[in-house]
């Protein structure tokens with residue numbers, strides 16, 4: 001019979017409901033037949049009636065079975081989809097700041113707390129700001145100490161004047177020119193040297209330069225500021241040492257060292273038995289540098305410093321190869 005065949009093929013509750021309405025509903029086929037019985041002669045009414053009732057019972061029974069079967073199938077599906085809340089969650093990989101970025105942030109925080117402002121310059125720079133304005137004219141031997149990556153760009157008269165900055169001191173040259181004193185800035189960023197990589201050199205690394213320009217600034221301000229920085233970064237008991245050094249853009253120029261973090265000044269392999277480790281260059285900004293930038297050196301004085309960033313976490317954590325920072329090895333990076 002048609003109705004039973006149809007029922008067989010049904011596999012959704014919705015289809016089942018329309019099947020029920022069609023065959024067993026109040027306006028359904030069977031109901032109409034049963035209602036029509038009254039018009040038939042008695043004999044016929046009996047046989048047709050009995051038959052129709054039998055069919056009705058039959059269909060209702062099959063409907064019930066199908067309904068049950070569908071419900072069970074649904075339940076089974078729902079069960080198979082339930083979440084096992086006792087399973088441990090999948091670990092979600094969480095990123096973090098690169099150790100050099102962390103160091104930069106920490107150093108900026110130290111200087112910001114002393115009243116310095118953080119400024120940034122461009123990594124592609126003119127020869128003028130990287131050298132010329134800093135008292136390093138062409139042919140000056142200081143240029144040889146900074147192997148420069150030149151940008152493939154020539155002026156009309158064939159001069160190559162664009163480079164990847166070799167130090168963040170170029171930002172100081174720009175600040176002197178553009179910011180009216182009093183000035184207190186630190187200038188973090190990437191710098192580039194045309195050099196092969198080894199345990200202490202990479203062609204791209206980070207520096208932070210600092211510059212203070214004001215009336216009455218002296219060497220004592222420089223020493224106090226940098227001493228405070230060293231103690232905050234390396235710890236309260238750190239000692240510092242200043243010695244004369246030469247940088248064309250400062251006069252006098254100094255290098256600052258801290259007592260060795262490994263041997264505490266007794267002398268070991270790390271500090272080359274000297275007990276001291278140099279961590280930065282500094283000095284009183286050369287009057288010519290101020291003058292060239294439009295600041296009158298008879299009115300204002302200034303100190304400046306430049307720190308290589310990678311050295312700092314290397315000393316603090318005992319890392320012996322700078323290349324580790326740039327090797328993208330997560331086993332290394334995840335430790336910070």
Ligand code: DAH
Pocket residue numbers: 166167168169209210247250280281282283304305306307
């Ligand atoms: N620019 C120098 C370098 O890269 C470091 C330096 C020395 C920066 C003395 C300064 C400074 O601002 O006063 O070697």
